[in-house]
Amino acid sequence: MLLKGNTRGAGSWAEYLFKNTNDRAQVLDIRGTSFPDSLAQSILEMSLTGAQAGSTKPFMSVSINPSPGEDRTMTYEQWLRSADIAEKWLGLEGQRRFVVLHEKKGKDGEPRTHIHVGWERYSREDGKLISDSHMRHRLVQAKIQMELEFGHKRTKDYDRQHYAIAKRIEAELEAQGRMAKREVADRFAENSPDISKRETTRQERVDRVARLFSDNVPDPADKESNLRRILEDQEKRDRERDQGQEPD
Template identity: 30%
Template structure:
């Protein structure tokens, strides 16, 4: 199970993120522990923030995400066990805690948030080396469950360099591309070059163009004008980029580069982009409609189950309470020990009922995840095809630019150029008109 943690403030923003139903198909507030406000997540986190105002701590919350392997099904009990292990490892035992479950695209993951503030001493719990400790817990979880351990956990030097952050994923989503594919392109270009010129050529071969950023030094732009931070997407440090590209001023600004790309984009490439969008939007609405309908049905099924369980729990609670003797009989039962035995039996029955309800919820979620994953395969097929088409478009743009520099174009580009209509061009040297193929106009 991949564990990622961070110390942070801004309780309201975190609560909005955790309860975000726009980007998640299902959101479940599973637990609020140690808060006076024990019903609403926002109120609970704002309560923790109010307590923190009595200290000098700015990052009063510790946020943890738990992501199991993609092909593994993990129930609530195992998530809770993992959270308890992290809590003990970091020394956050007894601190106020919230647990939220998210489901998206047929996968389930969890978030846990602790208040770092000890309300008795009004001090923040120090969390030194928490990333290393999370890595240790993650290794233990992989071993306990018998999951295949990622190389990056076995040896951090072997970690997958194509993993991307939430910001990177959102940026690639704006460009409607696969972030893993984009990052692979950047890393390959970086590793295959050793100076500014070879890096520039390697990126242009993949349809990316260097420019002078406002605050990030050198950045790269794709054919849509989307800006990519070179260091982040290449998986290197900003200092490495500065060493390889020391002369930032020689690059055009972002706006100048965008204007240049717009001029270089031929009508045929624009036609490609339109075709990609049309093909995507023909398939996407029907799949999106099916996904929306499925999510709504799943939400209705869960609500119906929760309502039935709540009504049954209230009836069973009333029945258990009726077992306890009252009045003088209750006093005598307390003296003889019968009251204690009945209360113990009630607690056992209540725990068994809780486990039964949780098993029913787990069973429903498991069935729904299976159903959602079947649809996700169709979604992935459409997305993968679009990502491939966008990558091909980058290569075609590169081919046109290569032709402008006098290199050989790809067969597809040659075929498109052959379809270009011929226009008359005057021969100034002889004062006669001659007709010849003009080729694509790169100086639009």
């Protein structure tokens, strides 16, 4: 199941909901307006209260798209129930609304059915617009409840818009990570010692290593003496072996 939502103005919404690209468009519900038989007039009436609040987006809109095959099993009651679930999660309970069902062929040529739900955002309790903050997160929760209640197959807990936002946030976090590493590197550079001010130069270090090496090189005279002693010991072992004695 896929849920997508946004806030919007009235515009040509009624015309869009009944445009001829749909094989079927049917009003399932109009609630709370003075024109229960006219979608266009209901949308106009609902938009006037939003204008009083100084908003150009007085509506909250959600499309509810069950997965292929599961849309064909949805009953009239379940479509309205899905609208009820969405409005509960969005904090729109009791607001004036309308529900329109669309049916048209998908890319596979098979008919697909979904609904559009529009709510008035203006609250008569405090004269303010109901917030749309965390809308996508709330719709994910609504989707989960619908799938569980209707026995539909569980789907990923984000829509395409949510996925795009998640990727953008991931890129931002990655950029922040790179910036953090860069800041650490900058601090290291600022606090690291200046190579040009070290106490010893490269040549001095080379000379010091050379001295250490020369101090540990054996004297040639000692090397010759050691070789003579090795030869004498070998000759002694050979004589003892010839005489049948065990070498020391």
